[in-house]
Amino acid sequence: MDSVRIGLGPFLDYVRSTPRGCVAIVKSQRRMYLDPDSQGSSFYGPLSAGLRRAVNSTDPARVIAEVVKRSRPEQRRHYEELQSGFGRWWSKTKASGVPVASTEWVRAELAVRILGSREPGSGVLGLRYRDGKTEVVLPYLKEPKLGRDAANLALRMLELHMNELLPGAIPVVLDLRRAAPLRLRSNTNRDDLDAVLAGEAAKYVTHWQAAAA
Template sequence: MGTSRDCKRIVREHRAMYLDPTNQAATFYEPIRSAFRRAVSSIDPAVVLDGAVRKATKAQLPHYEELQSGFMMWWSRTKATGVPVRDGEWVEGGLVVTLRQLIGVRCTDGTTFVVFPYVKSPEMNQAAADLLLRILEREMERLLPGGTPVVLDVRRSKTYRLRRNTNRHELDALLAGEAAKYVAHWQAAA
């Protein structure tokens, strides 16, 4: 949802990250994201996250410590247990978005949620979260039937949900346009 210059920069960075086998950027957060999934089903989630932080590289360490703190703050407020959630794929106009390392939780009232842990440094906002939430909502039957999507800005321990009055038709149109734009930039950069 950025300017043309932003889109070109993002696609250029993605091409470097995904097409260069020596680039490790795509896996930078994988250990801590995996630890989040294990933590929600653990008797002692702090120990699980401590293990991931201890194994972090020098570059990862400050990020992992911040993520651990935010995650534990969120989890301490969440009265839930972990449940399995499947990986999935959202496909739109030639763009394939892989949905993995999602967190499944069941609250004490029986409701289930599929949580997308947003781990990057820039703060999440509702407009960006709505796009992710709609993608998750559209794929929910494959991920965790009956679940509700949530985006968790882990560093800030803040959650986002779709509002009841969200115009899903408009979100779907926006997603289709953004996917087409991304694919066009990707192909043009080839």
């Protein structure tokens, strides 16, 4: 079979889910990626695009406020919660946006796309702080709290490709509603994370194939 290609955000949704939830997620994602008319990724799309514009703007709060103002009724509560989280996080960040390249994490028959700043869709943010430190940030926008185990898998994927994304940068997963940036701890066992990622990739492909049957 051809390689299965999904985004890093959808893969993060998958690895943080329950066994039954994983099957439902793959079915939904399969419809979304195979149906060119699907609107499955549109719910948070405007907010994700707004984040990219905001970190490169002289008035980030106004950029996000405009996105919330244009949101649909079913989006409004979620967007307002994300707006609040963005305000709390950004007030402590003191950084400016920088370009990030795109790449893919590939294991077996699964390719996970990590979209940089020049690609449409939900992607990562590049930040540069006043002291010169840089970060590549994956925003997590969903309502359930993001667990450390799932975040670590996404962080490891970013870390493995940092030379392509933004050399020298630190990977961050940002649980935006809670204004909570997550980073790999110094004592993290990378070998264990790589083993878990390989297993999750194989499981995803198995579920994908089963959904086609």
